[in-house]
Amino acid sequence: MMAGTSATPSYRMTSDRPAESRTPVTAPADDWQDDGNYASGAPEHDFAVRRITLIVLLVAAIVLPCIYVVVMAYNDLKAREAAASDVTMRTVRVAEEHALKVFDLTETLDARIVDLVQDMKDATVRNQEADIHDALNTIGGGYPQVAAVSIFGASGMLLANSLYYPAPYASIENREDFIGIRDGRVIEHISKLMMGPLKLENIPVFNTGIARRNSDGSFAGMVSIALKSSYFNAFYRDLLGGAKTPMTMALARSDGAVLASYPQLPSAVHTDREATFGNAHNNPRAGVVRVHHGGSDSEIVAYRQVGSYPVYVVCTYRASAIWREWYEHLSVLFLSMFAPSVALWCVIWLSLKRLKAEERAWERWQAEASMRRSIESAYRQSRKMQALGNLVGSVAHDFNNLLMIISSNVQIMRRRNAEHLDKELGAIERALKNGQSLTRQLLGVARKQPLHSETIDVGQWLGSCRELLKTSLGSKSSLVVAIDPGVWPIRVDVAELELAVINLAVNARDAMPTGGRFTVGARNVTLRREDGFPLTGDFAQLSFDDTGSGMAPDVLSRAFEPLFTTKAHGMGTGLGLPQVFAFCERSGGLATIDSAVGAGTSVRLYLPRARAEDITTRPPAAAHVAPHTGLHVLLVEDNSEVAAGTEALLSLLGHRVTYAATGDDALRLIESATDDNAFDLVISDIHMPGRLNGIDLAEAIDKRPEKLPVILVTGYAEELDRTRSVNVRVLSKPFDIALLDAILLEIRDGRDEQHPRP
Numbered sequence: 001m002m003a004g005t006s007a008t009p010s011y012r013m014t015s016d017r018p019a020e021s022r023t024p025v026t027a028p029a030d031d032w033q034d035d036g037n038y039a040s041g042a043p044e045h046d047f048a049v050r051r052i053t054l055i056v057l058l059v060a061a062i063v064l065p066c067i068y069v070v071v072m073a074y075n076d077l078k079a080r081e082a083a084a085s086d087v088t089m090r091t092v093r094v095a096e097e098h099a100l101k102v103f104d105l106t107e108t109l110d111a112r113i114v115d116l117v118q119d120m121k122d123a124t125v126r127n128q129e130a131d132i133h134d135a136l137n138t139i140g141g142g143y144p145q146v147a148a149v150s151i152f153g154a155s156g157m158l159l160a161n162s163l164y165y166p167a168p169y170a171s172i173e174n175r176e177d178f179i180g181i182r183d184g185r186v187i188e189h190i191s192k193l194m195m196g197p198l199k200l201e202n203i204p205v206f207n208t209g210i211a212r213r214n215s216d217g218s219f220a221g222m223v224s225i226a227l228k229s230s231y232f233n234a235f236y237r238d239l240l241g242g243a244k245t246p247m248t249m250a251l252a253r254s255d256g257a258v259l260a261s262y263p264q265l266p267s268a269v270h271t272d273r274e275a276t277f278g279n280a281h282n283n284p285r286a287g288v289v290r291v292h293h294g295g296s297d298s299e300i301v302a303y304r305q306v307g308s309y310p311v312y313v314v315c316t317y318r319a320s321a322i323w324r325e326w327y328e329h330l331s332v333l334f335l336s337m338f339a340p341s342v343a344l345w346c347v348i349w350l351s352l353k354r355l356k357a358e359e360r361a362w363e364r365w366q367a368e369a370s371m372r373r374s375i376e377s378a379y380r381q382s383r384k385m386q387a388l389g390n391l392v393g394s395v396a397h398d399f400n401n402l403l404m405i406i407s408s409n410v411q412i413m414r415r416r417n418a419e420h421l422d423k424e425l426g427a428i429e430r431a432l433k434n435g436q437s438l439t440r441q442l443l444g445v446a447r448k449q450p451l452h453s454e455t456i457d458v459g460q461w462l463g464s465c466r467e468l469l470k471t472s473l474g475s476k477s478s479l480v481v482a483i484d485p486g487v488w489p490i491r492v493d494v495a496e497l498e499l500a501v502i503n504l505a506v507n508a509r510d511a512m513p514t515g516g517r518f519t520v521g522a523r524n525v526t527l528r529r530e531d532g533f534p535l536t537g538d539f540a541q542l543s544f545d546d547t548g549s550g551m552a553p554d555v556l557s558r559a560f561e562p563l564f565t566t567k568a569h570g571m572g573t574g575l576g577l578p579q580v581f582a583f584c585e586r587s588g589g590l591a592t593i594d595s596a597v598g599a600g601t602s603v604r605l606y607l608p609r610a611r612a613e614d615i616t617t618r619p620p621a622a623a624h625v626a627p628h629t630g631l632h633v634l635l636v637e638d639n640s641e642v643a644a645g646t647e648a649l650l651s652l653l654g655h656r657v658t659y660a661a662t663g664d665d666a667l668r669l670i671e672s673a674t675d676d677n678a679f680d681l682v683i684s685d686i687h688m689p690g691r692l693n694g695i696d697l698a699e700a701i702d703k704r705p706e707k708l709p710v711i712l713v714t715g716y717a718e719e720l721d722r723t724r725s726v727n728v729r730v731l732s733k734p735f736d737i738a739l740l741d742a743i744l745l746e747i748r749d750g751r752d753e754q755h756p757r758p
Helices: 047-116 122-127 129-140 176-182 231-242 272-279 321-414 419-445 456-462 464-473 494-511 576-588 640-652 663-671 695-701 722-725 737-754
Strands: 146-153 160-161 188-190 204-213 220-226 247-255 258-262 285-291 297-304 309-316 455-457 478-483 489-491 517-527 537-546 591-597 599-610 632-636 656-660 682-684 710-714 726-730
Touching: 047 122, 047 146, 047 204, 047 220, 047 231, 047 285, 047 309, 047 321, 047 722, 122 146, 122 160, 129 297, 146 204, 176 204, 176 220, 188 247, 204 231, 204 726, 220 231, 231 247, 285 464, 297 321, 297 591, 309 321, 321 419, 321 464, 321 489, 321 640, 455 456, 455 494, 456 478, 456 517, 456 576, 464 478, 464 632, 489 494, 489 599, 494 517, 494 537, 494 576, 494 632, 517 710, 576 599, 591 682, 632 640, 632 663, 640 656, 640 682, 640 737, 656 663, 663 682, 663 695, 682 695, 695 710, 695 737
Parallel strands: 478 517, 632 656, 632 682, 682 710, 710 726
Antiparallel strands: 146 160, 146 220, 188 204, 204 220, 247 258, 247 309, 285 297, 297 309, 455 489, 517 537, 537 599, 591 599
């Protein structure tokens, strides 16, 4: 069912408030609790406020410190993690600069050594080994990081070395770095960490090597410089500040093999890349990542590539150290916050205990305060509806006058046998009916539509509406009517109920453009407040379910809102569902709506149970013989065109009409009328200029000794409650001539019984 017309909460209830008087009602004062009658003899009014304040303070004293501790602890943890990330990144930058200088220097030394033995055959190198040995000592011996400098032949045999003379017999033909350089896979290779031989025994080193090439580009061997891992370890120790540091510094190859580290790793031979760098795919040159080692153990890892070399400097910060420092800070924070909080809790608890004895007396007054607050809320809502009603009422009054003029003249033409204009009159009557329906919807939403309540049997009434529902639903959709036996009677305005049902059927039709099923049901329900209903008691539930497109939550929340529609421009008025809701509310019930996109819409009308013995029966209309003499009618209407149309209708029915433009003029005519010219009936509009409106005129006539029937004609229900104290009938504009004729015949018959005429 489309929100063709509207939307608010799932259900609402009618606010039971006294009928509005003609005297403007002022808004209730903000300090209504200080009202004299209300406060007379009352205990202190701040008990509930004090109790709520204490409870709020207690909750705040518990929640706020907890929130503060949680927020501070969270922020402190994040700050510590950020600081750890920052210090690791700064540290790794320093280490990267240091390593870059070392490797740049090593590259320079490699180039000098290559130049030293350029184009020398292996035999030549061996023949000049003594001089080359001295040169290697001169080139690399002055640097603390250099452990040894070696020259290897094309077969991998050691030709010369800075530590040994003569060089011992050794071959590296199967070593990874030699193979990679020989095969041309790398220009410069950095080996894994290894233990040095002989003089370098038990000294961990790693080698950097570049190829020796002959002039023709052929491979002549390799130059290798062994770097001490301890040199880097010592630098990292000084950089991190000693053994108590929570950080670990390492130099590692791109495959994760560790070359140097401080503190010393348990096994510094090889570690896989993921363990060393973590998930560093997004930024392979530098970054900070969080590495988890299983369980809750993790580290913050900062890494940077050393220039363009296939090595990285890595700095890790143990998360356990961050957590340990954080726990220490958290314990101090916890004690500093909760020690005074516990004392405050005790004070508040004692205060609440002291209020307990006084609270019983206050509860009686609290109930009254709650009731008055509810009345205020209902009053504010009613003021909103009153503003809408005033706007709608002023428009509807003039609109109803226009409809009245059209209706009167159409009915006159029908009575004058204008069969040749039957088609044109039919079109006017259809337009008139649409206008009446629109006005009725507007006034219904504004709670100003006059209600003519009667008690009906729901089952019989729904059965009689089957054809009307089918017509409203259209031919593409099917109608299912499921009425439980023994459904309670209800007291409603039948015309308003019919309009509500038509609105729901039309909405269902629009929600099912390709067809569907519309199910109408009725059953008895008993509403209870504990079930979430604002009303309690016995109700007849009318259900309307469609299989249409349904409503989105934002549309559903506004479904009962006046003038809200999701239909295309010109297709919806935004009055259908608001009229349904207003009708239920004015009938003492409520309306609910439930819907979901693609799941259809369900509307429930809950109407109060009425007494079965009050069911209105409609006897067949008795045939009336044309009167020998008509009634003398005093017509009171400020709109001259409406008056002219009504006067013509009355004259057509055989009655004599005297016209008065205002209530004041009408009262003067009644008071000055003689017995021969006395009025039999007064038909008056309610809203007129001057001192007296229609209801004032009826009240003035009711106070006269000579009783005179009064029919009030109106387009909306403002001040109609006042008519209950006087003997008047109320007709809604525009009225049907048959209904008016029946009322006039009844009044004529009553007059003739009291005053028979020859």
